[in-house]
Amino acid sequence: MAIVRDGIFLEQNRPNRSQFRVGRRSAVKPVIVVHTAESGTDRAGADPKAENVANFIQTRSTAGSYHLLGDADSIIQLVRFSNEAFQDGTGSNRWAIGISLAMNAADWTSISSSRRDELTDTAAQMASIAADWLVSQGLEAPAARRISKSESDRSSASGFISHAERDPSRRSDPGRNFPWSDFLDRYQLLVSGQRTEDQLARELQRLIGVSADGDIGPISLAALNRNWLGRDETFDASVADTFMNNPALITWVQKRLIELNGAELEPDGEFGAQTERAVIQYLDRSGIVAAESYVSLLETR
Numbered sequence: 001m002a003i004v005r006d007g008i009f010l011e012q013n014r015p016n017r018s019q020f021r022v023g024r025r026s027a028v029k030p031v032i033v034v035h036t037a038e039s040g041t042d043r044a045g046a047d048p049k050a051e052n053v054a055n056f057i058q059t060r061s062t063a064g065s066y067h068l069l070g071d072a073d074s075i076i077q078l079v080r081f082s083n084e085a086f087q088d089g090t091g092s093n094r095w096a097i098g099i100s101l102a103m104n105a106a107d108w109t110s111i112s113s114s115r116r117d118e119l120t121d122t123a124a125q126m127a128s129i130a131a132d133w134l135v136s137q138g139l140e141a142p143a144a145r146r147i148s149k150s151e152s153d154r155s156s157a158s159g160f161i162s163h164a165e166r167d168p169s170r171r172s173d174p175g176r177n178f179p180w181s182d183f184l185d186r187y188q189l190l191v192s193g194q195r196t197e198d199q200l201a202r203e204l205q206r207l208i209g210v211s212a213d214g215d216i217g218p219i220s221l222a223a224l225n226r227n228w229l230g231r232d233e234t235f236d237a238s239v240a241d242t243f244m245n246n247p248a249l250i251t252w253v254q255k256r257l258i259e260l261n262g263a264e265l266e267p268d269g270e271f272g273a274q275t276e277r278a279v280i281q282y283l284d285r286s287g288i289v290a291a292e293s294y295v296s297l298l299e300t301r
């Protein structure tokens with residue numbers, strides 16, 4: 001794990017020109033834009049690149065910054081998450097979080113596998129720091145998936161996008177060979193480790209509209225069992241409609257199915273045939289959904 005430096009670098013070291021905007025013009029979303037800083041790549045041993053790039057950003061005369069900047073062994077917060085970093089010229093600054101590795105996008109295939117591991121791990125650590133902050137603001141952690149530019153522009157967006165996909169005519173970072181699946185796996189482990197069963201239980205209770213005490217007791221179980229798939233004799237169609245029309249709850253279940261069972265789903269808040277298949281596959285091969293099965297959706301890895 002990289003060391004996270006104390007403080008906000010560009011507040012402690014005033015930049016020569018403005019490198020962030022105080023406050024945000026739009027509400028922040030759980031979307032992270034991934035960059036490389038194109039500052040050269042350090043290939044072995046102690047890695048000074050994040051420190052070098054932070055100093056460059058402080059003194060540069062053009063706009064360009066990120067919220068978090070990392071290298072093989074350290075992470076520097078340049079801009080606080082509640083402010084806009086100047087990380088993307090296509091309009092995401094107002095609602096996205098920008099993270100950057102102090103390396104060159106073209107170097108993923110020429111660095112050693114241990115260096116690649118360290119840098120990928122730093123990227124995942126930066127993403128989880130950003131996710132923690134989003135959760136502290138009452139938002140969700142970004143979903144562990146890549147999203148397209150048009151998806152990222154939606155108000156319901158959640159996930160990761162490269163700077164190249166935001167700005168294909170001008171940028172290629174973090175590179176064609178950025179190890180996306182390894183990065184997302186590492187991020188997922190960090191984030192799911194941070195969401196305790198208690199937090200997940202409260203999250204689910206808020207979604208189903210029962211008192212969020214973190215204890216999935218008889219009331220929560222009855223509500224879920226009676227009203228979710230409802231394939232047993234206690235099925236109550238009228239209340240089931242309410243549940244089926246709760247996109248936030250459906251999205252929560254879809255994300256848990258992806259996290260826990262690798263379900264091939266888009267977490268879109270719609271309970272279609274694919275989601276139903278994934279639920280049955282995960283919960284109970286017989287098609288009968290038991291109350292205990294819902295609790296297993298709460299299990300952290």
Ligand SMILES: [Zn+2]
Nearest residue numbers: 035036163173
């Ligand atoms: Zn970039």
